[in-house]
Amino acid sequence: MAKKSKSVADRTFPWFQSGFDLEGIVGFLAAWLLGILLGMLWGPLFWLAFIPGLVLLFATRTAERVSxxxxxxxxxxxxxxxxxxxxxxxxxxxxxxxPAMRVRISSSPFSSNNIHAPVEGTIDHLVREEGAAEAFAAMQPDSAGLEVLYFAIEGDSVPVGLRVATGGLGPRLETRADAGDRVTAGKTIGTRRLGGWCDVFVPLEGKILVEPGRTLIGGETALIDLTGVTADGFRPPAPEYEDEEPVADTLPPEVAEAFKGDEDKDDAKPGSSETEAEATVEADDETGTDDLDPDDPRRNDPAEMFARLRRKASSLSDDPDKPKDS
Structure with a gap:
């Protein structure tokens, strides 16, 4: 069964399913008019302009396909x-x-310009490599300076990749779809002028339906059967993380001792309120003013009260008349 956008039976010429890009039509008309002007000077000059215009017209040919x-x-x-x-x-x-299976396709300059989606799915991302003007012809698929367009399509069952290459002279590669677009098999997703190369990457488990030398019709000929093939081993594996060691609830002895030493140093700093209050109490005792005035705000200071209690407890523990436990 096939997908049909319009009824073929209603067409006057059902066999005619081709068209031409606007650039090709304009170029052909310009070359034709130039040929007429040159032919007025000398007859053979007409063909000097008309033939290149005809080549340009067929080089921009498009076609309707039923997938x-x-x-x-x-x-x-x-x-x-x-x-x-x-x-x-x-x-x-x-x-x-x-690994992956690669099907390499070579297209002539007069082939249809359309680039079709090989499978139904979502375009994951696109990558373009600009070409160099000196590489005007794509004689080899891996030649330097070619303009290259990569399509990564996330199919419903497995991902499929495309690498489309052509000469770097002029705007010869255009996209008609963006990353995130949902496409059907056979949908036009790009345009490539004057031929070039196309590599299709699929899982190795796919069943090949063509052989080298086979002529293909873009958007119609089936290349590979991926029925029953899964994406296991074809998508990049998820990164593995090592289990983190559990954190101990208690600190090592050497760390605990160092931590305690830091706390002692902090307690000994002159800026702390307890140290200041204790120093005040000692000064009061030395001057015989241990009892503070009831209106003195220091009497209700918690830090000072705590320091005075500590001092009293220390003095009691040092009292020689206090009986010791036997």
Missing amino acids: PDEPGLVIAPCDGVVVSIEEADPPEELRMSE
């Missing part, structure tokens, strides 16, 4: 030919665990 809706299928993301099917390490930009 299969069987669950578990990975659909070809673009038109082209299967170059290789092998185990490979996914690029770091896709944030996928190793």
